[in-house]
Amino acid sequence: MMNDKNSQKIVDIIQNWARKHSIWVLAYGTGCGAIEIPPTMTSRYDAERLGVRGAATPRQADVLLITGYLTVKTMKRVIRVYEQMQDPKYVIGFGSCTINGGMYYDSYNTIKVLDKYLPVDVYINGCMPRPEAVLSGFAQLQKRIAEGRANGAQQYKDNLEWYRANQKKIIPNWIMPEYNW
Amino acid sequence: MKEIKENIIQRIKANFADAAEKNDFKDNRVDFSVKKETIPSILFYLKDEMGFIHLSHISCVDWLEEGELEVVFIVWSPKDKIKVFVRTRLDRDNPVMDNVDMIWRQANTYEREMREMFGVQFTGLVAPEEFLLEDWQGPPPFRRDFDTAAYAEKTFWHRPGREDAQDVRETIANRDGEEIPDFAKKYSR
């Protein structure tokens, strides 16, 4: 960890500090996880004290929070939203459905492994994870940002072809605009 | 209640010769089976003449063994507080029947779903091709001969160790002191 930190320039440290303390979340409310976001944000758990705050559109958001299983139809939109977000950007997979399919492991229409399609920075385990777990996930993300290791966007950009191939496997009619950064 | 039900059965039978009624349900349910050609006319009759103005649902049952699909229309009369099931059987290999969304607009949605999930074709149905399953390539997934696990295996990646859900199955199998219904056992293979 120390090594990572030493490798950062001073500018990066400042930038990452700002990024770490200002996490604007675009909650993509799929599945049952969406219901866990309101308690996280409101008085009881108050994620805003960590600088976590809802963002209305992908253009403004830093974190894409995927709260549950993703059907193929939804997946298309999620990819779209992710690609519209602006660098630097992070993905949090939320709940076991995003990790391994969870109870939908044999469903004909939900993806099982999110990180084949999008670069996930942090997974939050649970079915469903409670707000405490969510906060812990955010804290983990902050840590990774501060260390400069939350570089999912860069990974996505570098391995775009691989991701595209995976995405196109389940979405044959690919009509989206080109990914342009 | 009983008189009303009798009355309904009388009237239906008088008007539709092929309607086979089944009146052994409790409370406010009446059940008819008709040929698929009769469906629009009987639904029209129920709606316009007998006050069954509400279409509750259209459902489909896959009788794999008999090689037939059964489409069930459930209509409801707010005045009589009676619901009527109208059933019809279709050939499983060529499930075609008449579209009824001119009777109830909402039938359109149900029909789209059935078209996608069971492969029932409604002649004259005007709707976009895709409904819930975008970019779907496999067979209609709600038919009983569709193997969802195999399809998932073929289409998606699995996190290693979760391909066959062995742990889940073992857990279920090893449960003690718990009545496991037969269908659950069957389901967990």
Add this chain to the structure above:
Amino acid sequence: MVGTPVLFIAIPLLAAFLIPLLGMIWKELVRIVPGLVLTYLLILAINLLNHVLVHGPIVEVIAGWVPPIGINLVFSAFSGFLVTLMIFLGLLVWIYSYRFKRNVEYEPALKYFLMLMMLITGSVGIVLTGDIFNMFVFIEITSISAYGLTAFYKGRNSAEASFKYVMMGSIASTFLLLAIMIIYSQLGTLNMADIARKIHLMNPTLKIVSYIFFVTALGIEAEIFPLNGWAPDAYAEAPGPVGAAFAGIVVKAAVYAIIRYTYTIFDLSSSFSFLIIIGMITLIIAETAAIRQEKLKRMLAYSSIGQMGLVLVAFGFGTKEGVFAALFLMLNHAIIKSLLFFSGSYLVYNSTEKNIKEVNGMSKFLPVTSLLFAIGAFAIVGLPPFAGFWSKLSVLTAAADSNMILIMVLVLMVSVVELVYYLRVVNRIYFFKKEADTKPHKPTFNALFVMLVLGAIILLIGFYPDAVTGMLHKASASLMDKGQYIHNVLSLK
């Protein structure tokens, strides 16, 4: 002295009777002779008018009997102006109808031209004569030829229209005769000047009654509401040029007669307001009735009636400005309405119904005719810089000078109505799609020539009204000067 007024009656009358005979020699003479006659008369009229404007009126005695016993003709600036105008229009009508196809299809041309000549003779006679019974005779001549011309197309509708005209005309004759009888029984004279001199001797009630009878009788010819029932039908059913002749010649003569009775013969001061009232009613009802018409010629007929009402109103002011305005209006109306009838009858030439909607989109096929119709429409509504504006302005000025604000308001409001229905037609000509079954008919060369002449006159007067105003001022002065008239006629030896 280049000629005498009696020629205006003698020559066309002679020509009218000669036409059938000449037709036996060479068929084409039937067409040519009236033109020659009218040309000659026009030259004569202009010469005489010039003379009269300078030297004062010419009074001619027929058959040597000196007034008040004999019949006399008066060619003053006022009547001379009208005569010139009528003959000019007559000439234009002749040129226009020289090859007007229709008048050959239905009847031999000779009847048409015969009746036209008679019409002109009668009208000119009405204007020129100084004797009320003689005037009655001329009115009968005019009416009879007018009946014939109305029924010229021999259709059911033409016959009906003509019959209405005949009926109304006979009523008119009756009243006219009654009036003449009353006057003769009272004063023992038929000479206008003599009557004018002695009119104060008459029983006042009988004077009024005879005036009313005169106005009723002449009002039928002059299209005063409610005596004008014949007019829309007659205009609509008569051939186009005949409509122009009615509007420009016959009606003018009748109006002249009314004015002569009112201004010169009778000394009823309140008859001026009577003229204003009936003129105003005529104006309002005719113009409002015109707006909903479906046939083009009927619409023009109503418009014509309305204009006559306005002329009467202007005469009714009783001032010199009023008379000037009225004469200006008469001149403009004669020219513009003739143009409208001429061009309008080509716009609906081939249709049977003559509906307004059949002029739709004609501008593509008949550009010049359409343009001329539009100019005529704009002019008659009184839009500058066309001729109608100046007459409207002078009417209003005269009204203002007589402090008749209400009249001004009404006249202007009616002008708006007039504007609307003329605009509707012009819009149809220019901006609508052609009806499928209408077949445009190109105007013949002579018709086009006539229309262009009229259009040019409209523009000329519009841009340079001085061309006519001097003459009109003198004419109005001569009408106003009643004593001079009496003196001129009765001092003959």
Add this chain to the structure above:
Amino acid sequence: MEMIHIIFLIFLGGAVLTYFAGKVSKVLQDIFFLLSVLVPAYLFFANVGIGKEVTLTLGGITLVWGVNHFSWLFSLIVLGLGSMAAIYAIGYMKGKERKGYFYFNFILSIMAMMGILLSLDLVSFFVFWEIMTWSSYLMTVYNGHETQRIGIKYFVFSAIGAYAMLMAIVIVHHVAGSFMIGSMINFYPNMSLSLQIWIPILFLMAFGVKAALMPLHVWAPDAYSNAPMAYTSVFSGALSKMGIYGMVIVLVTMINQIPQGFWFREVIAWLGGITAVLGTLWAIKQDDAKKLLAYSSVAQLGYIIVGIAIGTELGMLAGLFLAVMHALFKGTLFMVTGAVEKQTGTTNFTEVTGLIRKMPWTFFAALFSIIALAGIPPLGGFVGKWMLYEALITSNHYLLVIVIFFSSTAAFLYCYKFLFGFFLGQEEKEWAHVKEAPVVMLVPMIIMSVLMFVLGTFPGLILKPINSGLVDLGYIDTFKHLWNTSIIFNAWGDHVVLQPILYYIIAIFVFFALFLTWKGHKTTRYVTTKDISSSGEVPAEDENLTFSVGFMQPFLRAVAPAMRRQIDKYYTGIADGLESLFEFMRRIYTGNGQTYAVYVIVFVVVVLLFKSVLF
């Protein structure tokens, strides 16, 4: 032959020549057209001195034409905008039918407007007024069949106004004995009180119609929107100013002379204010650019009327400055609409979207004119608005200023709607082929935009002629007292210095524009308007997500009570009633001979019965 006569002859001859040149060659026609507008304009400004008078006697009436400072100011609007619109029209009319007709009427209306401005006697004033009316009417019905009702509505209103004026002219002639405007003005104090009130009312009816004052404005939206756009810019920009011109003369030379004039001015000012509000509200509702601009013209004319009706020096300056600005920006906006119409074939906001990248220069002109229209600094509209408010406040019109302010704030809504409707929003495949308008159409728009910009900082350039015009009308010289080259004052001595404001605005704008451009310029990318964050959806190529239907619905719901009643409907009701009356009149003539005979008898009997009354 005086120069003024030559100018009019060139106009008239040019109109006829242009019309017939079309039979020979289209290019020749264009050239003739341009020459017959531009040459007289040049001759007028170069060779006609202010104060010159020429006479002509016609029909016993002496017609006097001459120039003073005040009419020179309006000539500037007419000829300036006319020349611009003429250049524009060459491009606009290319490939359209009935070119000769258009050119003929165009030249004739310019001539008529000049005639109105130069007339010093009432007859030629009226003559030119009517020529202007029918030539503009012929333009209104240019588009054919459907516009017939609209054209007739326009003409009827104009005719009612014109006839009211004619009546006033005739009465004036009766009492004053002369048709000269000067003698009318001189005689005015000696008239009886009822005439003193009625003569201005009659004149104001005529001018109110052309200036689209409130109860007389109903023709304007339709007429403006249906004339060809190249003409509408003159129609709305210059022709309506003739009403303003007349109003100013009537207000200043007549109404100010009598004590009752106060109420006159108040009523007119309030009518102007209500016009502004109603025009604005209805403009917001429109989905068609032409209609929107037409209603907006009505509203803007309302401001001008308010300015000139309150009648203080500042109010006059404001009204006339706004008149000049309105000619500039509304002329440009109609040209923009015309350009869009030419390139796309429609002017409906629900159809055209996203032209900004296709027609950048047109957008630039539209943007400048909209900023000027909305009265936002640093463009010229602001100066006029500012002076108008200050004039209202310093002359104790507290409620009127609120009304005007409401109207001009609400104007932002339609301003935005106009820009958004055409140029912003999603770029559609349907309009992918659209090209920038031809240069000949762009040049006038750009020139006028630049003028608006210049006048925003140096309003003195145009305030100077306005001031001399007002001095001609008897106002005091307000130079350095209410205005300077780039400073404007109000009556209390507060002022706005425009130059530093411009520099500050430019500095701030440039700084942040540079910042936005420079920062991260390597990773800043342009993406198409299809690539928007709309719930993760990807709009299909032919799918239009632009928000253009029911655009200002929330606001319209809020003001719905004010818009429930339309003045137009009352007029329609009157017209319908009249039509049925006319139908009844028509039925008097039954076509039955017996009835007619009965009429005759009844006439005779009635007249005989009432002869003692009648005679």
Add this chain to the structure above:
Amino acid sequence: METVLMDILGAVVTFLVAFVVGMTYGGLSRKITARVQNRKGPPWYQNFIDAFKLGFKKSAIHHGVMHHLGGAFLMVSSVMTLMIVPVLSHNNWFPNLNFQGDLIFLLYIMTFGPLGMALGAGQTGNPNSAIGVTRGLSQMVGFEIPWVLALVALMIQYHTTSITGLMAAQAHSGTWLMFSSPFAFIAAVMAMLGMFRYSPFDIVGAPTELASGPVSENGGKYLFVMMSSGSVFTFAKLTLYVDLFMGGADNLLILLVKTFALYLIPMLYGMTTPRYRTEQAVRWFWGWPSFFGLLAILQAVIF
């Protein structure tokens, strides 16, 4: 040259002060809101962090030149307002364009930015942006009425249209205008609720309904510029209110106290009220606030 440099320096300093104060107020508002909702809330400097983060975003997209320059338009409006409003009275620190302090000019320059930004929002092609803009403009028409009524009342009472003139009048009489013209103050404050676009007047950028409306396509540096502009604008508007109604401020501390006291009004009102629909908001402004505005004019005319 010296004076120009000094002018530029003064302007930059004023801008920085306004930026810092505005950002801090924004952070405090979030903090106070959190405390009212029984949360801990973000630190007071959270807005700075957010702004910097947005500034540090690596990539950005725009949909065209108007979208690109929208922020610059907005900045013109807010900075010009700031330049015109006298920050401190009896003080030569930040003179800027104070001699220009004409209220009507101010009203119009304040609308420059929103319109410019609306153009940017329009060019994105995002329907939400356009809807937000129409709502914002409608709401602006709503609150301008009481606001102008209040200003006109002040103008006619003191026969001046300049801010410095009104400040001088207050200094002369020794009474704040909020006490001598209470109705105008009430109307102006009610209008201020709309101007700050806090709840209940926040339908313009309702995040869940309109996806933040006009700014929905803006991220990174564009949002950064807009945030900064908003902060500066907040400060400028508050200062304007203080100048008009509270007699201005002699030093920064007093200014901060007064502005913060004013700032609490829309903030606290917003915490306790749910959102209005656009037409409700517009009608609200034309109800009681306009009534108070009319009372203010009445008071100004009669007294």
